[in-house]
Amino acid sequence: MTDARIAHPALAARRMPADEAAALIAPGMTVGMSGFTGAGYPKAVPQALAQRILAAHGRGEAFGLRILTGASTAPELDGALAKVGGIDFRLPYQSDPELRARINAGLIEYMDIHLGQVAQYAWFGFLGRIDVAVIEVAGILPDGRLVPSTSVGNNKTWLDLADKVVLEVNRRQPPGLDGMHDIYYGTALPPERKPIPLLHPGDRIGEPYLKVDPAKVVAVVETDGPDRLGRFAPPDETSRRIAGHLVEFFRHEIRAGRLHEHLLPLQSGVGNIANAVLAGLREGGFGGLTAFTEVIQDGMLDLIGEGIIQTASATALSLSPEGVERFVRDIDTYRKRIVLRPQEISNHAELVRRLGCIAMNGMVEADLYGNVNSTHVAGTSIINGIGGSGDFARNGFLSCFVTPSTAKGGAISTIVPMVSHVDHTEHDVAVLVTEQGLADLRGLSPKQRARQVIAHCAHPDYRPLLQDYFDRALRDSRGKHTPHLLNEALSWHQRYLDTGSMKP
Amino acid sequence: MTDARIAHPALAARRMPADEAAALIAPGMTVGMSGFTGAGYPKAVPQALAQRILAAHGRGEAFGLRILTGASTAPELDGALAKVGGIDFRLPYQSDPELRARINAGLIEYMDIHLGQVAQYAWFGFLGRIDVAVIEVAGILPDGRLVPSTSVGNNKTWLDLADKVVLEVNRRQPPGLDGMHDIYYGTALPPERKPIPLLHPGDRIGEPYLKVDPAKVVAVVETDGPDRLGRFAPPDETSRRIAGHLVEFFRHEIRAGRLHEHLLPLQSGVGNIANAVLAGLREGGFGGLTAFTEVIQDGMLDLIGEGIIQTASATALSLSPEGVERFVRDIDTYRKRIVLRPQEISNHAELVRRLGCIAMNGMVEADLYGNVNSTHVAGTSIINGIGGSGDFARNGFLSCFVTPSTAKGGAISTIVPMVSHVDHTEHDVAVLVTEQGLADLRGLSPKQRARQVIAHCAHPDYRPLLQDYFDRALRDSRGKHTPHLLNEALSWHQRYLDTGSMKP
Ligand SMILES: CC(C)(COP(=O)(O)OP(=O)(O)OC[C@H]1O[C@@H](n2cnc3c(N)ncnc32)[C@H](O)[C@@H]1OP(=O)(O)O)[C@@H](O)C(=O)NCCC(=O)NCCS
Numbered sequence A, B: 001m002t003d004a005r006i007a008h009p010a011l012a013a014r015r016m017p018a019d020e021a022a023a024l025i026a027p028g029m030t031v032g033m034s035g036f037t038g039a040g041y042p043k044a045v046p047q048a049l050a051q052r053i054l055a056a057h058g059r060g061e062a063f064g065l066r067i068l069t070g071a072s073t074a075p076e077l078d079g080a081l082a083k084v085g086g087i088d089f090r091l092p093y094q095s096d097p098e099l100r101a102r103i104n105a106g107l108i109e110y111m112d113i114h115l116g117q118v119a120q121y122a123w124f125g126f127l128g129r130i131d132v133a134v135i136e137v138a139g140i141l142p143d144g145r146l147v148p149s150t151s152v153g154n155n156k157t158w159l160d161l162a163d164k165v166v167l168e169v170n171r172r173q174p175p176g177l178d179g180m181h182d183i184y185y186g187t188a189l190p191p192e193r194k195p196i197p198l199l200h201p202g203d204r205i206g207e208p209y210l211k212v213d214p215a216k217v218v219a220v221v222e223t224d225g226p227d228r229l230g231r232f233a234p235p236d237e238t239s240r241r242i243a244g245h246l247v248e249f250f251r252h253e254i255r256a257g258r259l260h261e262h263l264l265p266l267q268s269g270v271g272n273i274a275n276a277v278l279a280g281l282r283e284g285g286f287g288g289l290t291a292f293t294e295v296i297q298d299g300m301l302d303l304i305g306e307g308i309i310q311t312a313s314a315t316a317l318s319l320s321p322e323g324v325e326r327f328v329r330d331i332d333t334y335r336k337r338i339v340l341r342p343q344e345i346s347n348h349a350e351l352v353r354r355l356g357c358i359a360m361n362g363m364v365e366a367d368l369y370g371n372v373n374s375t376h377v378a379g380t381s382i383i384n385g386i387g388g389s390g391d392f393a394r395n396g397f398l399s400c401f402v403t404p405s406t407a408k409g410g411a412i413s414t415i416v417p418m419v420s421h422v423d424h425t426e427h428d429v430a431v432l433v434t435e436q437g438l439a440d441l442r443g444l445s446p447k448q449r450a451r452q453v454i455a456h457c458a459h460p461d462y463r464p465l466l467q468d469y470f471d472r473a474l475r476d477s478r479g480k481h482t483p484h485l486l487n488e489a490l491s492w493h494q495r496y497l498d499t500g501s502m503k504p
């Protein structure tokens, strides 16, 4: 009994309820799942699996899994499995509150890794055997090829490497997705690798479908539910000011002849500020733009719809419910302008460098010398993970990091003497932006950078404190290349832990 | 009056003494010089320039320069200019004691930058205008093309971008260098970039000569002096044990099917330990190897000479006086096996990733969680710089860092609770090796990594102290993803500054 969504007879015959599919997954297995920033994750099997784990725990049996995905998923996957204590190990990115709480309580081992490197790490054998892949797709073609869903992520890799495959066919995903993807099957292991033949963000170098060996498919589960994504806040004054500083900087670079008026392919990180920056580009009158990025959020979708961004490459659509509506309404237009790729291609060092992306990412904090923390609160609690920020910051044309100058109502300065965790080193950070202003760190020594960061990025409440630290470090530091007072360098964070505020 | 070394008539006519050439360089200028790890730097003009600066200072005139090179040079360049206070700003790498002392005294602004990114940074306009290039070459052809010297570094970029060019023709460099270089002229600015057509370490994708617009050449200075390089210590017991652990690990990876018996292209860092690791590969019976690396030191030259390494790509020859003798004696053999390239190609992210280099670099210290400091003593004094270690560690197949487990006779543990400066983040470090053993960090969470590092890398004197820190951090840390006690995390370094030892 095939239909348009499940058109391959043998696979149609492997349809079963989610709980039967979940029963094929045993304790201790490594499971590669689909899902990238809340898009295209399996909706049914992880929840059925959570039930199964709960029952096993009820019987006093151990049942933990190693869960690998594309990036973050949603409560139906990470939340459900974390809540029942079903995850022993997790990579490469997460943002679910239940999961995060357990990681930071020390109950789940989490490995943070560049999103562009996960696939090759698996192929190298560095992540061990992949027992099962659980992958959401939008449909199965008569020949068994798969129409990818709203994210591609690491699906190609999990499908290729896993011993067994469980497919979730989600009838809610728009049929119009068919043709939007570009799955590159030309990767190889060294020493057999060849150049990746992509020259422009919109180039199609692969095929629209994922392949799977039908003999490996042990279950096909039907679902009919939306990706669960929150709404974006309308840009507030802080975000608008950050966006304004960046847009002004781009204008300045165009006047100086260092940027073309169509800029270079944009990479825009996750979150509200990223959305606001894109809105700022529209208001600033930019056009003829392209994007080579990881996720397409509402803000970017708008610019693509309006033709301000002409072509966008990404690995996932991370849209609000309203964004999904707009997307489905004009899907034939979007299909001409959007290419969804595996994350090893969307974030590939070779391509980010060749195309010369303008990388714009959120951060937790930066220090005087331009080191950036994207992941940890006070050095110890992880928020989400590094995601693709390193893939783009290291290899792009311009590496920009943005944040409000304070957090938690002013109790935290996001500009600190020394960051409590480093995700992007001084060598990989060109521009820092807060609502206070923009520090252009290109071509500067550490001390020159410190002066820019204090003057342009720090909040006025913290600026004198930073200046005082820098002055005293200049005077008393053993080495004066990167002046620091080691017994004070992390004291702001300690004070925040002790008193709830970084203010003395 | 042309001869075999200076065969272009118009350029031969621009011969002049070094002091006349130095007189063409004015205060405040940005000067791009040749030189990479003590090879192929100009021998005469910088010293004449130092005299000129000294005289100006004697007259009470300011005279400082911005000096950009390939990497480190020698006393005749960095030492001479630093000593007279002639350097205001320096990038991208240095190792001269006079220069380093002034940087750490806060007298010279130094920018540390990935060696593979310097050229594009200059082309992007991020380093400002390049006023003069001072480049050592081995000869000038009748048509004005230049035979590069013992290093290529950023010479192509400085020659292309500088307003004026000063050439030093060094008659001491072996004529047999002719044909060893491969200068790729296919780079471009985005959005015009194309794939770099290199598939194997030995591929030649360019031409053997550097080009220069003869109209820009304002001076040709003749010199006749050797590159000034120190001798290597014969591998000591510590280096041999480090090498042994790595070789054993490679064997293990071959047995596990993750590495081929010919390994993958080797990148080997600077210093004595790197030399020892190569010797270890020979003793371990390896053969059919290749290298895609930055510098060729004596240890690698030996393996190339013996045919154990069949092909080696680098940007510089960093040889001891004895190494130079061996090199010159068998230069026709070496020319078939060695390709010297611009450093933007030898260290290019695209190529390091495609070829899948095995990166082996020295480090200053590593912490429990696998973050690596390659540059700073106690967070504030720079040693040399990050060099190419990031180009290879981030993009290679395997990223290994090596160090003795202690420094300064045991007063310093190179394994610490938290590194005092981060050059390579937890995301970029796969393997840590000391003489104590090897920690394989692939696929591990921070806490899993800490257990490996303590067990395998720490010195027995410091192991209980590290275990105690980790245990207390596990108990008392606010977040338990990356457990830390912020008021203790850098206390080992502070204790070293206060007492001369990290021991309590
Ligand atoms: C850094 C990052 C967390 C910022 O996210 P955001 O949505 O722009 O920023 P927010 O201001 O909402 O901050 C998120 C949370 O961190 C907190 N926070 C921000 N800065 C902080 C700081 N310096 N110290 C402590 N907490 C901080 C905020 O208060 C907020 O907490 P809450 O949810 O409890 O209110 C986010 O950009 C991220 O995960 N980046 C890494 C991955 C990445 O860059 N991906 C894109 C690659 S394509």
Ligand SMILES: CC(C)(COP(=O)(O)OP(=O)(O)OC[C@H]1O[C@@H](n2cnc3c(N)ncnc32)[C@H](O)[C@@H]1OP(=O)(O)O)[C@@H](O)C(=O)NCCC(=O)NCCS
Pocket (backbone or CB within 6 Å): B268, B269, B270, B271, B272, B273, B294, B295, B361, B362, B363, B364, B365, B374, B375, B377, B378, B383, B384, B385, B386, B387, B388, B389, B407, B408, B412, B413, B414
């Ligand atoms: C890290 C690096 C300095 C180690 O160099 P090395 O020659 O292998 O190591 P050494 O053990 O001789 O250490 C060099 C100096 O640093 C000191 N040192 C080493 N570890 C230290 C530590 N943890 N704290 C303080 N000092 C330390 C040594 O005592 C020595 O000082 P000395 O010259 O006064 O005796 C060197 O590898 C480097 O500069 N790396 C960065 C660049 C790079 O990796 N380039 C290769 C890319 S292709």
